Amino acid sequence: MSSQTLTIETETAGSLAQEVAARSGQNLNACYQCRRCAAGCPVGDDTGVTPDRLIRMVLLGDREAALNNLLVWQCVACYTCGTRCPNNIHTARITETLKQMVKEQHLEPMTPKVAYFHNAFLTSTSHFGRLNEMEFMGIYEIKNAQNELKKGGGIKAIIVELKNQMQLGKEMMKLKRMHFSIDKIKGLAEIKRLFAKAKK
Ligand code: SF4
Numbered sequence: 001m002s003s004q005t006l007t008i009e010t011e012t013a014g015s016l017a018q019e020v021a022a023r024s025g026q027n028l029n030a031c032y033q034c035r036r037c038a039a040g041c042p043v044g045d046d047t048g049v050t051p052d053r054l055i056r057m058v059l060l061g062d063r064e065a066a067l068n069n070l071l072v073w074q075c076v077a078c079y080t081c082g083t084r085c086p087n088n089i090h091t092a093r094i095t096e097t098l099k100q101m102v103k104e105q106h107l108e109p110m111t112p113k114v115a116y117f118h119n120a121f122l123t124s125t126s127h128f129g130r131l132n133e134m135e136f137m138g139i140y141e142i143k144n145a146q147n148e149l150k151k152g153g154g155i156k157a158i159i160v161e162l163k164n165q166m167q168l169g170k171e172m173m174k175l176k177r178m179h180f181s182i183d184k185i186k187g188l189a190e191i192k193r194l195f196a197k198a199k200k
């Protein structure tokens, strides 16, 4: 568990909590810090932040801590915390909300690769209603390469990475885990409406 001291932002505490509660649909104020969620979170130890701690950051209005912690990016949305919570608080919806807030505010994500993965997944799903592996890998790899270049990474390392990914793609195709065809779901219009509504 993180031993980082949280800051109480008295002026903004209410507004941050209200925004996160409204966008995530979770009643954060019901959290009484029993930590039942913390005991079951599979990534709490690695990220140094457990679900109860994240909720505390938001309730205290510590925007900096709430938007800059590894749980936001490494939450695997297993929903264990929510099923254990006596107050039915699903932290996965809170981490999702905080991810969106980081993106909207153009802040640097703590784990860029997870952010690119997330973006690529949502972009491809919004086009076809399901994941298209070719499009997904394309978006993800381009974003990674751009980031490496921005950081001053060598072009050679980028080419090696792209070659490795192409090799992986070929092997996945052999195993029929990846294909060139474009499959769209029947209710695509409905999915597009959901994405448009979520964006609003
Ligand atoms: S289980 Fe629910 S009430 Fe208890 S600390 Fe976690 S979020 Fe808060």
Ligand code: SF4
Pocket (backbone or CB within 6 Å): 037, 040, 041, 042, 043, 044, 051, 074, 075, 076, 077, 078, 079, 080, 081, 082, 091, 092, 095
């Ligand atoms: S949904 Fe996220 S925060 Fe909740 S237990 Fe799973 S990994 Fe932890």
